[in-house]
Structure formats: C-alpha cells, structure tokens
Amino acid sequence: MTHYTGLIERYRKRLPVSDSTRIISLNEGNTPLIQLQNIPRLIGKEVDIYVKFEGLNPTGSFKDRGMTMAVTKAVEAGSHAIICASTGNTSASAAAYAARAGIRAFVLIPEGKIALGKLAQTLMYDAKIIQISGNFDQGMQLVKEVADHAPVTIVNSINPFRIDGQKTAAFEIVDALGFAPDYHCLPVGNAGNITAYWKGYTEYARDRVCGNLPVMCGYQAAGAAPFVLGEMVDHPETVATAIRIGHPQSWDFAWTAQRESGGWFDKFTDEQILAAQKMLSQFEGIFCEPASATSLAGALHDIGSGKIPEGSKIVCTLTGNGIKDPEIAMMQCADAKPITIDASLDAVKRAILDSL
Ligand code: AN7
Numbered sequence: 148m149t150h151y152t153g154l155i156e157r158y159r160k161r162l163p164v165s166d167s168t169r170i171i172s173l174n175e176g177n178t179p180l181i182q183l184q185n186i187p188r189l190i191g192k193e194v195d196i197y198v199k200f201e202g203l204n205p206t207g208s209f210k211d212r213g214m215t216m217a218v219t220k221a222v223e224a225g226s227h228a229i230i231c232a233s234t235g236n237t238s239a240s241a242a243a244y245a246a247r248a249g250i251r252a253f254v255l256i257p258e259g260k261i262a263l264g265k266l267a268q269t270l271m272y273d274a275k276i277i278q279i280s281g282n283f284d285q286g287m288q289l290v291k292e293v294a295d296h297a298p299v300t301i302v303n304s305i306n307p308f309r310i311d312g313q314k315t316a317a318f319e320i321v322d323a324l325g326f327a328p329d330y331h332c333l334p335v336g337n338a339g340n341i342t343a344y345w346k347g348y349t350e351y352a353r354d355r356v357c358g359n360l361p362v363m364c365g366y367q368a369a370g371a372a373p374f375v376l377g378e379m380v381d382h383p384e385t386v387a388t389a390i391r392i393g394h395p396q397s398w399d400f401a402w403t404a405q406r407e408s409g410g411w412f413d414k415f416t417d418e419q420i421l422a423a424q425k426m427l428s429q430f431e432g433i434f435c436e437p438a439s440a441t442s443l444a445g446a447l448h449d450i451g452s453g454k455i456p457e458g459s460k461i462v463c464t465l466t467g468n469g470i471k472d473p474e475i476a477m478m479q480c481a482d483a484k485p486i487t488i489d490a491s492l493d494a495v496k497r498a499i500l501d502s503l
Contacts, residue, residue, distance in 0.1 A: 171244055255289060
C-alpha cells in the first residue's frame with residue numbers, strides 16, 4: 148500500500164462498497180495496539196494485556212470506524228442529512244463526517260451530560276446541536292420517530308453500516324497479533340461495538356484468517372448496567388457519561404456475542420472506573436476517557452479473581468481519548484494542582500530539588 152487512506156480501502160473486500168462508491172473518509176482506523184508493560188508487573192500477574200487505542204481515530208473515538216461506512220452509504224443513497232442521538236462521541240463523529248461529505252448533521256444530546264471536548268468538537272464541525280432535557284435513551288427514541296417524518300438518515304449503531312465499519316477493529320487486532328486474543332474486554336453502552344467486534348472475529352474465523360475466537364467480556368458502569376441486571380434501566384447514572392445508557396439498542400446482538408463466545412457482563416463503580424483511567428495514564432502514559440477505562444477495570448478485576456487465568460492474552464478496547472473529558476481529568480488530579488513560583492533560576496531549582 149502506498150499511504151494509508153482509511154479502513155474502507157484497507158478492508159474493501161469485506162465491506163459493502165463497490166468500485167463506483169464515493170468513499171467518505173478521514174483516514175480512520177489503523178490505531179495502535181499497545182502492550183501494557185508496567186500494569187501487569189504492578190498486579191503481579193503473568194498476563195499479556197494489549198490496549199487497542201481507539202482514541203487515536205480522527206475525532207478521538209472508535210465511532211469514526213462506523214461513521215465512515217454509515218456516511219459513505221448515506222451519501223451513496225442520495226441523503227443530504229444525517230441524524231443521531233448521542234452521549235457525545237457519535238455526535239462528534241457524525242458532525243465531522245458530514246462536514247467531510249458536505250451534508251448536514253443533526254445531533255440530539257442530553258443537556259449538561261456530555262463531556263466538554265465532545266461538545267466543542269461538534270460545534271466546530273458545525274453540526275446542528277439539539278439539546279434535550281432528557282437522557283440518551285429518550286433522545287434515541289425521538290430520533291427514531293423523527294426519521295419517519297423528515298429526510299434524514301439515522302447514523303446511530305442501529306444503522307447496520309456502522310457495525311460493518313466497526314468490525315474492522317477486530318480485523319486489525321488479528322492482523323497485528325496473528326491470532327485472536329483469548330479475552331476481549333469492552334465497555335458496553337448501546338452494545339453496538341461488542342456486536343461489531345464479534346462480527347469481525349467470527350468473520351475472520353469463518354474464513355480461516357484466525358483459528359480461534361476470543362471470549363467477549365462486556366463491562367458496564369454500575370449505575371447503567373442493564374446487561375448485568377437483565378433488564379432496561381430507566382434512570383442511568385455514571386461519571387462515564389459516554390456509557391450513561393439504560394436502554395441498549397443492540398440488546399439481542401450483544402447477548403448472542405456473550406452466549407456464542409462463552410463470555411459475560413459485569414459492572415463496576417465510578418470509583419473503579421476512574422481508578423483504572425488514572426492507572427493507565429500514570430503507569431503506562433495512555434490517556435483514555437473514563438468510559439474507556441471500564442474495559443481495563445473489568446479486566447483487572449477478572450484477572451485478580453482468576454476468572455481470566457494467568458497466561459492469557461487479553462485485548463482491552465480503549466474507545467475514546469482522555470482529552471475529550473478535561474473536566475473529569477482535572478477532578479481526578481485535584482490534589483496535584485500545578486505550583487506557581489517566581490520566574491527565577493533559584494525558585495525553579497528549589498521546586499525541582501524539593502520534589503525529587
Ligand atoms: C467512549 O456517542 O453511545 O456499546 O452516543 O463513547 O457501542 O454503545 C457512545 C458510546 C464506549 C459504548 N466508550 O459503546 C454515543 C455513544 C465510549 C463511547 C461506548 C461509547 P457501545
């Protein structure tokens with residue numbers, strides 16, 4: 148390949164595009180799979196943990212994988228506008244790909260409950276932002292209803308092209324490792340992503356690109372854990388606003404992934420999620436957003452309990468970039484306020500010597 152031009156070009160044969168399709172791309176995908184070096188040593192376990200850092204996509208989240216496909220197909224079908232409900236990342240991604248395509252984007256977001264970076268991005272990409280005094284689930288319901296009455300294409304993960312785009316993350320992992328991991332850990336909100344990874348892995352296994360399949364581990368925030376409770380949650384709450392979702396759209400698909408892979412769902416408190424986010428930053432230099440760290444919180448818990456045995460190869464997807472949510476990051480580091488000193492050599496020298 149000459150230079151990388153996005154996941155549709157790379158996996159063209161496995162995606163529903165033709166030679167005449169105009170590809171709407173921002174060179175998404177091809178994100179790093181980074182092996183953790185310090186955390187396994189800290190916890191004293193013999194495990195290979197890799198993180199798939201999806202925060203390095205063009206708009207800072209895994210949503211770009213699905214959005215390049217969904218917007219490409221919307222434009223191919225003649226659509227001039229897209230719409231989504233979002234906890235923040237889908238809206239940023241939809242807005243960016245609409246800008247790239249030259250079409251309009253409408254996004255419904257829960258007022259006051261989306262991270263600052265996501266709001267700033269979406270404004271910059273010039274989407275029409277509609278805040279509702281309600282949560283994501285109510286927004287999603289409204290989007291489904293309004294799409295029946297207006298010429299707009301829904302680009303939430305109920306759009307099957309989103310799932311097709313996102314399955315390429317599983318392809319990249321197998322292409323990088325030469326095999327599928329033993330365990331794949333993901334944060335779960337609407338469950339589109341766990342659905343997509345399972346589709347990608349099973350497609351590769353069917354075609355003998357890999358000989359094994361991972362166990363799928365879906366982790367939720369304790370206050371927004373419908374898969375763990377086995378029923379919808381009407382008032383989801385969590386500091387990880389990206390996964391503040393109580394009525395997942397890919398309910399049946401996610402249960403299929405769990406059942407077929409022999410996997411499980413579990414839930415973790417905001418404190419556990421934030422601790423995992425800080426740990427990744429502090430000990431590995433990898434800054435993801437709070438929701439993303441739920442995958443590591445879950446993996447560490449299940450490694451600790453032995454549910455994931457030593458010797459395992461584990462991939463945790465880090466779905467979004469830490470820079471998306473500066474307010475939570477500052478809150479996490481409230482005790483580490485920067486010091487202010489005189490602009491003199493003496494004062495700087497003293498500050499350094501004091502903290503060595
Ligand atoms: C960082 O943007 O639902 O289980 O509207 O932003 O596929 O829903 C975001 C979801 C995990 C959960 N991590 O993925 C939205 C939205 C981050 C996310 C998820 C989201 P799914």
